[in-house]
Amino acid sequence: MAQTKKIKALDFEAQLKSVEKLYPTFQILDETGKVVSNDLLPDLKDEELVELFEQMLWSRALNDRSTTLARQGRLGFFAPTAGQEASQVASHFAFDKKDVLYPGYRDIPQLVLHGLPLHKAFLWSRGHVEGNNYPEDLQAMPPQIIIGAQIIQAAGSGVGLKKRGKQQVAFTYTGDGGSSQGDTYEGMNYAGAFKAPVVFYIQNNGYAISTPRHVQTAAPTLAQKAAAAGIPGIQVDGMDALAVYTVSKAARDWALAGNGPVLIETLTSRFGPHSLSGDDPKRYRDQASFDEWDKKDPLIRMRNFLTEKGLWTEEHEVELIERYDEEIKEAVKLADATPKQKVSDFLKNMFEVPTNVIEEQIAYFEKKEGNK
Numbered sequence: 169m170a171q172t173k174k175i176k177a178l179d180f181e182a183q184l185k186s187v188e189k190l191y192p193t194f195q196i197l198d199e200t201g202k203v204v205s206n207d208l209l210p211d212l213k214d215e216e217l218v219e220l221f222e223q224m225l226w227s228r229a230l231n232d233r234s235t236t237l238a239r240q241g242r243l244g245f246f247a248p249t250a251g252q253e254a255s256q257v258a259s260h261f262a263f264d265k266k267d268v269l270y271p272g273y274r275d276i277p278q279l280v281l282h283g284l285p286l287h288k289a290f291l292w293s294r295g296h297v298e299g300n301n302y303p304e305d306l307q308a309m310p311p312q313i314i315i316g317a318q319i320i321q322a323a324g325s326g327v328g329l330k331k332r333g334k335q336q337v338a339f340t341y342t343g344d345g346g347s348s349q350g351d352t353y354e355g356m357n358y359a360g361a362f363k364a365p366v367v368f369y370i371q372n373n374g375y376a377i378s379t380p381r382h383v384q385t386a387a388p389t390l391a392q393k394a395a396a397a398g399i400p401g402i403q404v405d406g407m408d409a410l411a412v413y414t415v416s417k418a419a420r421d422w423a424l425a426g427n428g429p430v431l432i433e434t435l436t437s438r439f440g441p442h443s444l445s446g447d448d449p450k451r452y453r454d455q456a457s458f459d460e461w462d463k464k465d466p467l468i469r470m471r472n473f474l475t476e477k478g479l480w481t482e483e484h485e486v487e488l489i490e491r492y493d494e495e496i497k498e499a500v501k502l503a504d505a506t507p508k509q510k511v512s513d514f515l516k517n518m519f520e521v522p523t524n525v526i527e528e529q530i531a532y533f534e535k536k537e538g539n540k
């Protein structure tokens with residue numbers, strides 16, 4: 169008897185294959201917007217379903233306008249978001265304004281929906297310190313460029329929230345590339361050990377710049393990375409807003425109830441380049457990959473779902489896009505009207521109490537700027 173058990177334990181191939189089965193892809197809407205799991209439909213009112221789709225449309229409008237602005241040299245760093253609206257906007261929809269957001273550089277839509285004035289997002293993109301000067305009540309950190317660092321911060325924040333008995337959750341996003349960073353595992357492990365209220369997202373859009381997902385890791389799912397930290401992990405169709413919302417809501421409830429963190433892998437796609445700073449996705453993706461993902465556009469399936477329910481019209485959509493374009497234009501104007509960044513102001517922002525060297529540099533630049 170003991171002999172048989174030993175042999176089974178050494179069946180490495182069977183062990184590898186069995187893990188993937190533990191993380192099936194959770195889905196509610198298929199590519200055409202038809203409901204495939206009626207019993208899992210979220211408990212959202214009609215107005216809320218419409219609001220969710222409106223936010224997704226706004227996110228696409230912001231992406232499109234930001235792409236143009238970046239091409240005109242009127243933004244600084246910009247990481248496109250088209251294709252990721254269900255993953256980003258529908259996940260954010262499950263959280264409360266008092267929950268604390270730790271975004272990555274691509275998570276600007278969630279940050280603005282959480283309360284960052286849009287012109288500040290543009291200023292952040294331009295590297296202006298005012299882009300990091302947040303409203304007092306905004307529960308969020310500026311977007312993280314160092315991949316994985318936000319996972320550590322969210323974990324620490326979650327432990328703090330728990331210690332102080334707050335009814336708040338920390339939530340954070342990284343990508344498939346970010347899932348290979350040591351920080352990601354360390355953060356999940358720490359939060360898991362302390363049963364901290366944190367929801368971790370890995371937005372698996374298939375590529376870390378040009379590195380495809382299958383080269384990134386041998387693991388068949390990224391959700392299974394949760395197992396090593398002793399926390400639940402789930403893989404969700406990241407092009408399906410209702411599925412992402414449902415999973416996110418359940419994860420938030422679970423974390424808030426004191427059970428500890430959850431890891432959510434969203435299977436998604438970015439339709440554009442990694443960033444507008446010179447990368448050409450055609451050099452590492454073939455046309456078939458674009459065509460395959462275009463069909464899964466999260467806007468198409470949500471629009472179809474709402475239209476079928478009699479909750480959506482084309483006229484309303486045209487009106488909305490016009491309004492969003494206007495609002496975005498106004499935000500650009502506000503960003504443009506902000507006084508130009510001074511190096512001295514940037515240096516003043518480095519430390520609460522500046523070091524001697526920084527003080528010397530501030531004095532040097534103030535003199536130089538005064539002479540201009």
Ligand SMILES: Cc1ncc(C[n+]2csc(CCOP(=O)(O)OP(=O)(O)O)c2C)c(N)n1
Pocket residue numbers: 274313314315316342343344345346347371373375376377442
């Ligand atoms: C610690 C660290 N290493 C490397 C980089 C350079 N870098 C910027 S983006 C990127 C790829 C990230 O891919 P992924 O995590 O999949 O996120 P995505 O951009 O696809 O949303 C890399 C390697 C960085 N910013 N930080």
